[in-house]
Amino acid sequence: MKVPYCLLSLAAGLALPATAFAQNELSNFSATGRGGVINTFASDYQAIGINPANLGRSTNFRVAFTIGEVGAGIGSQSLSKTTFKHILYDGKQSIGAAEKATLVDQLSGDNVLNLNLDTNLFGFAVTLPNGLGGLAFSSRQRIGGHLALNRNAADIIINGQNAAVVKQYYPTPNTSGTPTPTAANAPLISTVLDGTSIQAAVTNEFNVAYGIQVFHNDGLKLSLGAGYRYIQGIGIADIRVSGGSLTAYTSLSPVFDVDYGALATNASNFNYESGSGLKPVGHGNGFDAGLSAEIGKIFRFGAAVTDMGSMTWTGNVLEASDQKLQQTASTGVQTYNVFKEISSQFDTDKQNLFTYTTAKERTAALPAKLRLGGGIRINKFFEAGLDVTAPLNKVAGNLTTTFVGLGVDYKPLNWLKLSSGFTGGAGYGKSLPLGLTIVSPIWEAGISTRDVVGLFSEDSPYSSVAFGVLRFKIGASE
Numbered sequence: 001m002k003v004p005y006c007l008l009s010l011a012a013g014l015a016l017p018a019t020a021f022a023q024n025e026l027s028n029f030s031a032t033g034r035g036g037v038i039n040t041f042a043s044d045y046q047a048i049g050i051n052p053a054n055l056g057r058s059t060n061f062r063v064a065f066t067i068g069e070v071g072a073g074i075g076s077q078s079l080s081k082t083t084f085k086h087i088l089y090d091g092k093q094s095i096g097a098a099e100k101a102t103l104v105d106q107l108s109g110d111n112v113l114n115l116n117l118d119t120n121l122f123g124f125a126v127t128l129p130n131g132l133g134g135l136a137f138s139s140r141q142r143i144g145g146h147l148a149l150n151r152n153a154a155d156i157i158i159n160g161q162n163a164a165v166v167k168q169y170y171p172t173p174n175t176s177g178t179p180t181p182t183a184a185n186a187p188l189i190s191t192v193l194d195g196t197s198i199q200a201a202v203t204n205e206f207n208v209a210y211g212i213q214v215f216h217n218d219g220l221k222l223s224l225g226a227g228y229r230y231i232q233g234i235g236i237a238d239i240r241v242s243g244g245s246l247t248a249y250t251s252l253s254p255v256f257d258v259d260y261g262a263l264a265t266n267a268s269n270f271n272y273e274s275g276s277g278l279k280p281v282g283h284g285n286g287f288d289a290g291l292s293a294e295i296g297k298i299f300r301f302g303a304a305v306t307d308m309g310s311m312t313w314t315g316n317v318l319e320a321s322d323q324k325l326q327q328t329a330s331t332g333v334q335t336y337n338v339f340k341e342i343s344s345q346f347d348t349d350k351q352n353l354f355t356y357t358t359a360k361e362r363t364a365a366l367p368a369k370l371r372l373g374g375g376i377r378i379n380k381f382f383e384a385g386l387d388v389t390a391p392l393n394k395v396a397g398n399l400t401t402t403f404v405g406l407g408v409d410y411k412p413l414n415w416l417k418l419s420s421g422f423t424g425g426a427g428y429g430k431s432l433p434l435g436l437t438i439v440s441p442i443w444e445a446g447i448s449t450r451d452v453v454g455l456f457s458e459d460s461p462y463s464s465v466a467f468g469v470l471r472f473k474i475g476a477s478e
Contacts, residue, residue, distance in 0.1 A: 027069045027120035027140065032466035033419030033435015033448030034407025036426075037387040039373025040292075040300040041409070044473070045123030045136040048209045051304040051371060052225030053292035055134030055211030059127050062475030069120040071466030073450060077429055078109030081461040091337035100158050103338065107154035110195070111400060113147040133212030133223075140207065145200040146400060147342075153196040156353070157341050160330035165192055170327035180327040189353060190322045193241040198342065199395075202234040202253075203311075204280075209288065221294040225304075226287070231366075233282025233311055238364065239320075239354075240394065248320035248354060249362050251281045251313035260316065263358055270358035273315035281315030286366050300385075302373040305392075307366040314361045320354040328352050367391065367398030381411040389426070399426045407433075415439055419448060429460050445469040 028046050031038040038050050044064035047054040076084055083106050086093065095103070106112075118140065125136035155163040161173050169183040211225030235252045252258050254275045264272040273281050290304030329352060333341045344352065370392055375385030389403040405423035412418065419435035435448030450464040 027071045027118040027466065027468075029069060029071065029446045029448050029466040029468045030409075030417075030419060030435065030437060031407075032071055032450055032464070033433055033437070033446070034385075034409070034421045035405045035423030035431055035433035035450055036389075036403060037373075037385050037405040037407025037421055037423065039302040039304070039371055039387045040375030040385045041383065041407070044125035044134075045120075045138050047125075047211070047225070048123070048136050048138050048207045048227055049140075049229075049288060049306055051290035051292060051302045051373070052136075052209035052227040052288050053211045053223040053290035053304065054302065055125065055136055055209060055225055056213040056223030057134075057211070057221070057292060057294065058213075059134065061125075061473035062127050064123075064125045064471075064473045066120060066123045066468060066472070067470040069123070069466070069468035069471065070118070071464070072117045073462070073464035074113070074115040075429075075451075075460070075462030075464075076113050077111035077460050079106045079112065079461065081458045084461045086336045087338050091335060091340070093336050095333065095335060099336075100333070103158050103333070104151070104154045107149050107157065107338070108151040110148045111146075112149055113145065114400065115143075115145045117141075117143040131213065133210060136207075136209045138205075138207045140205040141203070142205065143200075143202050146197060147199075148195065148197040148400075150193060150195040153193050156328060156330075157338065158333055160328055160332035162332060163328075165325070166327060169325060174327055174329070179329075182324050182326055186324040186326070188322050189325055190241055190244050190246045192325050193246075193353075194244070196239070196241045198237065198239040201236045201238075204232040204234065205286075206230045211290070211292070219296055223292040225290045225292070227289075227306075229286040229288075231284040231286060231311060232280040233284065233313055234278055234280060236282070236311075236313060236364075238395065242394075246320070246322045248356075249313075249318060249359070249364075250356075251315060251317045251362060253277075253279050253281050253315070255279070258316070263318075263356075269360045271315050271317070271360060279315075281317075282311050282313035284311035284366060285309045290371075298376050298378065300373075300375045300377060302371070304371045305368065306371060307368045309366045310363055311366060312361055312363045317359040317362050318356040319359045319362065320356050323355060326353065365393050365395050367395050368393055369399065383409045401425045411439070417446075423450070429462075431462065435466075442472055442474055444471040444473070 042050050042054050043059050121139045123138040127134050152165045169186045174180045207229040209227035211223050213223045215222040237250045239248045255278050286307050286309040288306040293301045330344055370390045372388045373385055377383040385407050387405050391399040403426035407421035410418050417437040417439050421433055424430045431451035432453050433450045434452050437444055437446030447467040451462045
């Protein structure tokens, strides 16, 4: 059973045709053009999951809605652009000793691969009359993946039984097909693989958010807001080894077509979900809370905590505990199909790094974040903002490091808005975003990328796109 490969393959397969994108607000093409800077900019359904208090601010619309905004992306901080392309597109190409050595070097890092796909199938916001604030709804789908490998993990994936750490304890290759007894002096996996993470998650979200202005005088306006989301879990793989501890569990929908074999019939503590399609195998509840301030007509500030809550995975749950290093059954890669080899290390049908057991359910925290922002709005033609977004935990789907960004919107013409800025962190390094939006009194359409430089860089390659053509704002509010 190829556990993480199912999710990594789906995430890569869905993201790559869109030319890929990764950051925190991918389906918002306006925010993507600013590199993800959005805290003080968002004013309608785009405030969902960012800062619901912004829905309490004065707006220039009564109703705003969208259909089908999409963003996707993929990037690496350790792979070269050449190797990156080989892994993604040349999976059948044979490799020799030199290519294997390069792969071990470049697959060793804290951000070997980060990928995301974010779609907003429907978003709707309305400004309520008589100063009652704003209300917003949305339906979103998210796919996220993160790969970090220490050198031992990269060596095992590429060289299998011939990896240095494996040969140290199992010097004789196993060609018999029967499991090799565990060496008495073998170290724990939590020691051998320290710093390794293989994470991927696929979810559906149904969101509602509300914001209201609670204080207003000539120089200061304060708004409060709250949001709630019901989450359906389609699949998760979360394997983390850090500081001497190991976390490893998976829960996959029938859409991944996993054969659980005897585990599905012989385990009394296993909720086996069979069938086909995107049948949820988990559910959860998330909460957001925010504060927004406007000082005069120029300065804006925002603070929010988002994605508080948890997910409970109840279908097809497998877990693994720490154990001594075994002699993997793999002999390593012979082609650039690295994803397949990663998955084989978690195969339940033969001797590999992990031994999985079944479980009734698994509860995990949502990827909670602290979001801070400040901005200035000179007039309707120019607005700038500074965002800081910090992950509050290390669960699958969260940012790997703190995101910091400066973003700018500029309208050289009444019908044209240009976006750019400078951003860093979140596992993607420094970037120079660019966005273009066509604007009319009621309709907007645009396309953007998070990093123009990353499209051409040999080091730290990155590719992204976000777009939307059906975004509307109707009716001037009072």
